[in-house]
Amino acid sequence: MKTKEYCYRMAMEVRDYELDTEAIVNNANYLHYMEHTRHQFCASCGVSFIDLQKQGIMAVVRKIDIEYIESLRSGDTFVSALWLERKGPRFIFHQDILKLDGSLVTRACVTCVMIIDGKLSRGDEVAKLFAAYL
Amino acid sequence: MKTKEYCYRMAMEVRDYELDTEAIVNNANYLHYMEHTRHQFCASCGVSFIDLQKQGIMAVVRKIDIEYIESLRSGDTFVSALWLERKGPRFIFHQDILKLDGSLVTRACVTCVMIIDGKLSRGDEVAKLFAAYL
Amino acid sequence: MKTKEYCYRMAMEVRDYELDTEAIVNNANYLHYMEHTRHQFCASCGVSFIDLQKQGIMAVVRKIDIEYIESLRSGDTFVSALWLERKGPRFIFHQDILKLDGSLVTRACVTCVMIIDGKLSRGDEVAKLFAAYL
Amino acid sequence: MKTKEYCYRMAMEVRDYELDTEAIVNNANYLHYMEHTRHQFCASCGVSFIDLQKQGIMAVVRKIDIEYIESLRSGDTFVSALWLERKGPRFIFHQDILKLDGSLVTRACVTCVMIIDGKLSRGDEVAKLFAAYL
Numbered sequence: 001m002k003t004k005e006y007c008y009r010m011a012m013e014v015r016d017y018e019l020d021t022e023a024i025v026n027n028a029n030y031l032h033y034m035e036h037t038r039h040q041f042c043a044s045c046g047v048s049f050i051d052l053q054k055q056g057i058m059a060v061v062r063k064i065d066i067e068y069i070e071s072l073r074s075g076d077t078f079v080s081a082l083w084l085e086r087k088g089p090r091f092i093f094h095q096d097i098l099k100l101d102g103s104l105v106t107r108a109c110v111t112c113v114m115i116i117d118g119k120l121s122r123g124d125e126v127a128k129l130f131a132a133y134l
Numbered sequence: 135m136k137t138k139e140y141c142y143r144m145a146m147e148v149r150d151y152e153l154d155t156e157a158i159v160n161n162a163n164y165l166h167y168m169e170h171t172r173h174q175f176c177a178s179c180g181v182s183f184i185d186l187q188k189q190g191i192m193a194v195v196r197k198i199d200i201e202y203i204e205s206l207r208s209g210d211t212f213v214s215a216l217w218l219e220r221k222g223p224r225f226i227f228h229q230d231i232l233k234l235d236g237s238l239v240t241r242a243c244v245t246c247v248m249i250i251d252g253k254l255s256r257g258d259e260v261a262k263l264f265a266a267y268l
Numbered sequence: 269m270k271t272k273e274y275c276y277r278m279a280m281e282v283r284d285y286e287l288d289t290e291a292i293v294n295n296a297n298y299l300h301y302m303e304h305t306r307h308q309f310c311a312s313c314g315v316s317f318i319d320l321q322k323q324g325i326m327a328v329v330r331k332i333d334i335e336y337i338e339s340l341r342s343g344d345t346f347v348s349a350l351w352l353e354r355k356g357p358r359f360i361f362h363q364d365i366l367k368l369d370g371s372l373v374t375r376a377c378v379t380c381v382m383i384i385d386g387k388l389s390r391g392d393e394v395a396k397l398f399a400a401y402l
Numbered sequence: 403m404k405t406k407e408y409c410y411r412m413a414m415e416v417r418d419y420e421l422d423t424e425a426i427v428n429n430a431n432y433l434h435y436m437e438h439t440r441h442q443f444c445a446s447c448g449v450s451f452i453d454l455q456k457q458g459i460m461a462v463v464r465k466i467d468i469e470y471i472e473s474l475r476s477g478d479t480f481v482s483a484l485w486l487e488r489k490g491p492r493f494i495f496h497q498d499i500l501k502l503d504g505s506l507v508t509r510a511c512v513t514c515v516m517i518i519d520g521k522l523s524r525g526d527e528v529a530k531l532f533a534a535y536l
Contacts, residue, residue, distance in 0.1 A: 015438040016289070016451055017296065021187060021342070023289045023452065027169070027195045031162035036417040043477070049418055050425065050476040053155065061161045065199045074289070074452040075445070149304040150317055150423070151430065155476070157318065157423045170283040177343070183284055184291065184342045208318040208423070209311070289455065295463045296433035303429065321423060329429045333467045 004094070007133040008041040009081035014072050024071035030106050031064065034095045037080040038110070045129045057125065058115040062090070066108035070099070078105060084133050089113050089123050091130075138228070141267040142175040143215035148206050158205035164240050165198065168229045171214040172244070179263045191259065192249040196224070200242035204233070212239060218267050223247050223257050225264070272362070275401040276309040277349035282340050292339035298374050299332065302363045305348040306378070313397045325393065326383040330358070334376035338367070346373060352401050357381050357391050359398070406496070409535040410443040411483035416474050426473035432508050433466065436497045439482040440512070447531045459527065460517040464492070468510035472501070480507060486535050491515050491525050493532070 018029040039049050052059055072078060078097055085092040091112045097105040114121040127134060152163040173183050186193055206212060212231055219226040225246045231239040248255040261268060286297040307317050320327055340346060346365055353360040359380045365373040382389040395402060420431040441451050454461055474480060480499055487494040493514045499507040516523040529536060 015434070016441050017294055017434050017437055019289050020285065021184065021287050021289060021291045022192055022194075024194075026285055027198065028162045028165035028285065031165060032417070032419050035161065035419055039418050048477060050155065058156055060156075060158075060205070061202055063199075063201050064161065065197075067197050068195055071194070075450060149300070150307050151300050151303055151428055153423050154419065155421050155423060155425045160419055162419065166283070166285050169285055173284050182343060209316060289452065290460055290462075292462075295437065295466065296430045299430035299433060318423065326424055328424075328426075328473070329470055331467075331469050332429065333465075335465050336463055339462070 004083045004085075006081040006096075007083050008037070008044060009079050010037055010040055012036075012078055012080055014074060014076045014078070016074055019074060024073055027068065030066065030068070030097060030108075033080050033097060034082075034093075034108060034110060037082060037095065038093055038112075041082060041084075042129070045133075047129050052114075052126070055125075056116055057121070059112050059126070060115050061110060062113050063111040064108060066106055068106050070103065070105045072097075072105055084130055086123070086127055086130075086134050089120055091123060091126070138217045138219075140215040140230075141217050142171070142178060143213050144171055144174055146170075146212055146214055148208060148210045148212070150208055153208060158207055161202065164200065164202070164231060164242075167214050167231060168216075168227075168242060168244060171216060171229065172227055172246075175216060175218075176263070179267075181263050186248075186260070189259075190250055191255070193246050193260070194249055195244060196247050197245040198242060200240055202240050204237065204239045206231075206239055218264055220257070220261055220264075220268050223254055225257060225260070272351045272353075274349040274364075275351050276305070276312060277347050278305055278308055280304075280346055280348055282342060282344045282346070284342055287342060292341055295336065298334065298336070298365060298376075301348050301365060302350075302361075302376060302378060305350055305363065306361055306380075309350060309352075310397070313400075315397050320382075320394070323393075324384055325389070327380050327394070328383050329378060330381050331379040332376060334374055336374050338371065338373045340365075340373055352398055354391070354395055354398075354402050357388055359391060359394070406485045406487075408483040408498070409485050410439070410446060411481050412439055412442055414438075414480055414482055416476060416478045416480070418476055421476060426475055429470060432468065432470070432499060432510075435482050435499060436484075436495075436510060436512060439484055439497065440495055440514075443484060443486075444531070447534075449531050454516075454528070457527075458518055459523070461514050461528070462517050463512060464515050465513040466510060468508055470508050472505065472507045474499075474507055486532055488525070488529055488532075488536050491522055493525060493528070 018025050020026040082095045093110040095108045114123045152159050154160040216229045227244040229242045248257045286293050288294040350363045361378040363376045382391045420427050422428040484497045495512040497510045516525045
């Protein structure tokens with residue numbers, strides 16, 4: 001996979017309720033971290049997911065491919081970063097979670113589409129918001 | 135993808151706290167459904183994840199590829215089904231979530247490995263438990 | 269506290285992703301169990317929370333007092349039961365979680381009110397639905 | 403209730419996956435916010451919950467009384483604050499969640515005890531850690 005430069009990154013920290021009995025972050029919580037990062041990225045572009053919803057645009061996840069490389073543990077601080085690609089109606093968020101030393105924790109591709117009135121949209125309205133990053 | 139017959143299936147129902155503001159089940163919760171299904175499958179083979187842990191075997195998710203085809207909503211009942219494949223040390227759980235009419239909701243491959251004393255194990259102890267399904 | 273007879277009860281089982289590093293169910297998940305039970309109780313009365321929302325009635329939790337008496341662990345099956353009381357606009361759900369031998373796991377009072385158009389409602393529409401149990 | 407001054411406070415923000423279909427933070431997530439705050443407070447006192455566990459001390463929640471006064475919504479930033487009281491073996495965390503203008507969102511009392519070797523401890527080891535705040 002070609003890796004472009006990240007266009008958004010944010011620091012986060014593990015919360016103990018996200019750990020499982022093995023004392024590592026449960027696999028589903030990485031999806032939460034990544035969703036929060038996408039939403040914060042959108043907010044940084046001037047639009048919230050709730051705003052999109054109010055305009056009748058429903059952003060829906062179609063596909064996630066995620067590799068779990070290392071485990072996060074109690075007390076860990078990490079960076080959640082992304083860069084964005086558009087393929088027709090699909091917005092592909094390339095999302096990495098990294099330790100502070102830069103080593104990869106997870107690497108994922110998250111494919112989203114925009115649904116308007118229950119139908120797949122070309123996503124042009126949303127692409128405009130992300131123009132600087134596509 | 136070649137599809138073998140499912141070797142385990144269980145019925146589940148959507149709980150409203152799993153919904154997001156779009157009134158569909160949040161993408162991370164499907165990983166919870168699938169994890170619970172894997173653990174119940176293990177239990178049906180006579181071993182719980184907690185038992186494995188007590189024996190020093192840590193089952194860890196290495197990779198998940200999931201397609202979201204349809205959305206689950208409040209009140210939906212569904213079937214979570216899986217079949218299992220072994221590739222060297224990797225246990226690949228092919229996991230589908232289906233509506234009661236048989237239509238696909240999500241389709242996923244979940245790759246797990248077994249860690250013993252912090253090192254990747256060949257997984258032979260665990261493979262024995264699943265012998266009937268491999 | 270006077271204890272009336274339960275008017276609704278359902279069986280549930282612990283899912284391993286609900287456990288924390290101490291291998292017991294995390295305190296917040298009991299609120300999830302109880303919410304799901306309230307919603308299933310409503311459904312059994314012929315109305316879902318989503319239906320209420322569509323009618324413009326927002327059921328909101330105002331207060332929860334919960335005692336944690338015993339801990340649930342991996343593999344545990346349990347019963348979530350409730351009985352209902354009305355005090356003016358407040359619907360008080362008395363909710364117990366019990367092991368199969370009848371011993372108490374948690375005991376809670378959950379106070380809900382109904383909001384219509386952003387204002388506290390007397391709750392008469394909802395009380396009608398629960399008439400058999402009040 | 404007498405209100406002492408807070409001895410710990412931290413800023414947090416709502417994450418959209420914590421919202422329910424009513425677009426407000428689900429009631430169980432406030433327990434997560436408060437748990438994270440208690441654990442961060444402990445860390446600020448020089449001990450993590452995981453450390454306590456490794457020493458054989460299991461901190462367990464016995465009781466939570468929580469009032470939900472206002473709702474948090476998408477985009478909200480808030481302050482989670484606490485002060486601490488000891489009553490025999492019980493550590494009572496008085497925990498408030500406040501909007502940035504100081505208005506109360508939730509007000510809770512969370513009672514914890516320390517379990518050592520499966521038995522209720524007097525909690526003296528832990529009280530020492532909190533000595534500056536008791």
